[in-house]
Amino acid sequence: MEVNPAWQEYLTKNSAILKDFCFWNLSLFLQKHNPNVPDIPNKLIKPIRRGSLENHKKGYWNLYFDEVKEQRCIYSGNLLTKRDYSLDHFVPYNFVSHDLNWNLVPAHRSVNSSKSDKLPRLTQFFDVFFEIQRKSFEIVFRKAPRSKYIEQYLSIFPSIDGLLIEKTGKARLKETLEPLITIAHNNGFEIYEPKR
Template sequence: MFADNKSLPPSYSLNISVLSQLFNSTTNSYKYLFFSALLDILERNLFDYQPIHFRELVIEMLANAWYPHVFFKLSFGKQDQISLKLDRLNIQSGKEAITRKDVLISIINGYDVDDVINSLMRYVPFRLIRPFFAEELRGIKDGEVNSSIIMLSKNCFKKKKPLYCFNFENYKLVDNIIVHPEWINYIKENFVILKGWVAWEWLNYMQKNNPNSPNLARKLFPLVQRKSLIQQAKYWKLIMEKQPLKCIYSDNILDKHSISVDHYLPWSFVAHDQLWNLIPSIHHVNSAKSNNIPASDYLDKFISLQHQGLIISSQILPKKKWLNYIDCYLSDLRINEPNDLLKLEILMKAYQKTFKPLISLAQIQGFSTNWHYG
């Protein structure tokens, strides 16, 4: 999709070929997070020509990394330190409610992130723009690269037009980047394409480190507002009008007027609202379950409740509407015929075959997999 510089919009005055090389030979998450943070800050600042402080960049990077690491428990790679930085900050309080990135940034801004700044900004801002000076840096010792990039970015700012330069010539004093005005204009004009490009590169990197994670693309970026579960609740309420249902966790009879729709495998793991993973439950029970995966002894109850729902819905819904509801069951559980969903033995086997590897993966990623109510 974004394989080379031909995928990025051309420019008569800027080196787009070098821009396309920013993520070549990348072994950790820092460059992706830094460049994405830079784009987000420029957009928020309405593409103003003001310097951008390292602290602002780091907070943006931590906010972008928080969702995949803390909320979705993804790996950034064995040698990557960003997850350790987030764990030490322990930005966990009320994490279920942080669905807006601006709120998360405000929370992180209240933390002492000096150690993170000193660590992440030691190399990333300098090495990111290294491709702009590949010829000049050939043969330079690694310990001298950062200082050389500072001088080159300043001295060649008008001629080579690197993405940015720095506010001081002394490496130890540098704490701001100054984005080249022509690059700001280019980013402004092509913002959506550039965001798509870095998202694609970020997805490819994370896919290597999380090869078995379901719906990975939906777990890499700040959460958008969760979709309403009105239709899914409506499905279960129709069933409850025909037959009383019990909460599989508490064994209490469910009241159709006050049900809570529960993701059996938590949303933060599966990142979808498919009906085959949703059941009605009691509000306080669902809250207690939170982000945990139920213990194995609940699984048969869950499948039986799903089977009960499928049987009743097949009897009360018009065929076309029922087929629309069950389409996700057929595709995701890999069941061939609609009528096979009505056979408990087939449904049991399909769920067990689907859930067993998912639950094992969830456990590896750090989700609690032995939750009991009460």
């Protein structure tokens, strides 16, 4: 195939725009034909490096630990404090492609590494995950109500109060997580089996 020389400069100069246009239309096509797979555009073109969760720790989870002082890791039962916890994506990052706070939970560093891209069993871990989410939200909302991390909950809760109302908040979060975990498992993500 030969490109007309009159178009060569234009195509070279605008190649990034043309490439983005092609990827955007491809992602729309894939999303239309795979409605149960979240965030297809970010799965097509992942960032070269994954972002750090350090800002989540400083802007949200450290405020939580300032008040509760310590808590047990939901996976291992190990004691966690502000100095020695890492953040785990409850539903793996490689499936959801985001770092939204409603999908993060403090975990022991060794467990976070061993869990990796594995899925938690909701029957085993959801209740305690929800309690940590509810309690952390309550604490941070009281201490920093304008935090951008509070706003992240609006992507699944219709109002800021949604998570604070235990019965409806719990049901809403479970309705969000359950299909994600089922679909991820159907797409080859393994179930996490903690070592006791």
